[in-house]
Amino acid sequence: MRIGELGNETGVDIETIRHYEKIGLLSVPPREPNGYRNYETSHLERLAFIRHCRALDMPLADVKRLLDFITHPEVDCGEINRLIDAHLHNIRERLHSMQSLEKQLEVLRARCGDSHIVRDCGILSELVAASHKTGVKKD
Incomplete structure (x- = not known):
């Protein structure tokens, strides 16, 4: 083919x-x-x-x-088990990280319950404030 x-x-x-x-x-x-x-x-x-x-x-x-x-096929499969165990560990770490991200986004979403003008948006206010805290340090 x-x-x-x-x-x-x-x-x-x-x-x-x-x-x-x-x-x-x-x-x-x-x-x-x-x-x-x-x-x-x-x-x-x-x-x-x-x-x-x-x-x-x-x-x-x-x-x-x-x-x-x-x-x-004649070799021991213990290394395969270790490989899958390591992959499972990595996946579980990523899941934990994603759950943490989900919680952060839920908190952020709670900052702006109703629709109104952008100037009063709690989500954007929080994002801007957080960016100033983690932004580039000035010399």
Whole structure:
């Protein structure tokens, strides 16, 4: 299959497929006599795996490590467990950060309950005041 078909089958953009080839996540396919790349089922399966890992927000370095494990099925999977544990830790930290952000925005939203002229907007007043507190220090 050609790159466009591979992209359609997996939902991965053509430029992303080329990038994955360039960084070694996806092997460069053989070329047909007319010069077109000929992707095989193995490319489709590998790209689908990469896409799924990326949908789980895994960094490309971790995806590469997981792909390396696939090619060495005889090794212990403890490192895979540690990789997923670290990813879970990062996700939980981000969730905590997002919850903190949500609370800050709720407090900010409570500063302006009704619609009125901008000059009297509590949200903008709070944002301006906060920017002055955290702005560039003067010498």
